[in-house]
Amino acid sequence: MTEAVKPPKKPRGKASLLEDKCIACGARCQSVCPVDAIQMNDAGEPIIDASRCIGCVKCVKVCPVQALQMSFTPEELRILEELAGSASSAAEVPEEDAEEAALRKRLAVYRGVWVFIEQTEGEPAKVSWELLGKGKELALARDCPLAAVVMGDDVEKLAHQAIGYGAGQVYLMDAPVLRHYRTEAYQRGVCALVAKYRPEVILMGATGLGRDLAGVVATKLATGLTADCTGLSIDDKGNLLQTRPAFGGNIMATIVCDKFRPQMSTVRPHVMPMPAFDPAATGAIFSEAVPVTEEEIHVKVLQILMDGGGADVDIAGADFIISGGRGMMGKENFAMLQELAEVLGGVVGASRSAVDAGWMPPDRQVGQTGKTVRPKVYIACGISGAIQHLVGMQDSDVVIAINRDPEAPIFQVANYGIVGDLFRVIPALTGKLKALKAARSGASKAS
Ligand SMILES: Cc1cc2nc3c(=O)[nH]c(=O)nc-3n(C[C@H](O)[C@H](O)[C@H](O)COP(=O)(O)OP(=O)(O)OC[C@H]3O[C@@H](n4cnc5c(N)ncnc54)[C@H](O)[C@@H]3O)c2cc1C
Structure with a gap:
């Protein structure tokens, strides 16, 4: 009878x-070590007692700057190597498993x-701060660090702000060549950082700048990019689940x-909630070399003209938005909403139908091809609630819908619904609010 030869045990290594x-x-590494193998020296750095280390990898995982690694003896x-070789050569190991x-x-x-x-x-x-809030959630789910990338000229204060909004580390590239956004310079900066530190997830704002930079960086790195995400989460394999409207907004x-x-991923402003700012938060700022010189950049910024093209109102930042749709019946009726x-x-604000009809300018459009808004109160007047409109406003704190059709889909996302003719409801509402305001200011004057 021959005895079965046991394969050698997989070595776990030492931190x-x-x-x-x-x-x-x-001392995060010290606090997670289950066998007290880590002591801190006066500089606050770990001293690892290899004779006690059991190779559990907990300290390696918790280190925010990857300063710890597992080491193995030559044996x-x-x-x-032997185990890896025998695993890949074993006939019973399916090819897909090896590939996986x-x-x-x-x-x-x-x-x-x-x-x-x-x-x-x-x-x-x-x-960017909104994305740090979401990034924190993802980093916690992955048990990995959250880092901010700050690029510009004289922008160190932003690195400190990023820490206040949740970043544990900041990679800072601060130089005159980065003063104005130029695709080539910023792309080279981000790609150099990625080559050095290899992050698993990068989030950028779906702004003009963010869309440009994310596209060119993803192309250079030959990786995937999902634009305009409305939801982000992560699975247990570390795959980012990037949700966004598709097929004209008819499916998510x-x-x-x-x-x-x-x-x-890129995410539009106001899609993710703003995290709280913690002035006492601490983190590490790494000053990074800028891998590009002015001579290497062919695009020069000669003058910056601020947009004076009538976009005097920023609906994306407003706390109260009163939007009108096709039910407003004409441009002149928007005075009632004003x-x-x-x-x-x-x-x-307005639905796309109202904008297409020329009743409101395009910068007031809410929705998939307009702006994403997150006001405290959103009042939808004569808007049916097509999915392309909903994706732009459904995260408002309170939604009030006024529509004469009780089956209108807008009522599905509304906290308060008024079924009725808006030409009667809106003047009544405005009159009531005016009366309340007058009564309040009268009462405060009297007291
Ligand atoms: C690729 C793509 C992108 C799009 N992007 C956007 C976008 O960003 N934003 C957007 O809004 N749409 C967008 N749309 C268009 C969207 O599909 C709808 O067509 C549009 O939102 C409808 O606008 P509406 O609700 O004003 O008009 P309608 O759907 O015609 O609704 C009008 C509503 O007014 C009500 N009404 C009428 N009269 C009164 C009254 N007197 N009192 C009370 N209620 C009344 C009606 O009951 C009805 O519900 C997009 C479409 C596509 C294909």
């Missing part, structure tokens, strides 16, 4: 510290969620980029 990488973040490496394993190994190199912090003349785009599609990294907006301190 070790990479030189000059530790940022003394506060252990030989066993690992190779893919997983390739993707595992990428770690961390990044948010690109957009700025113009040093002013941050609010969407969830897209994954499961074979390439980093996974890239009056209500003035009483509430809000602005007037």
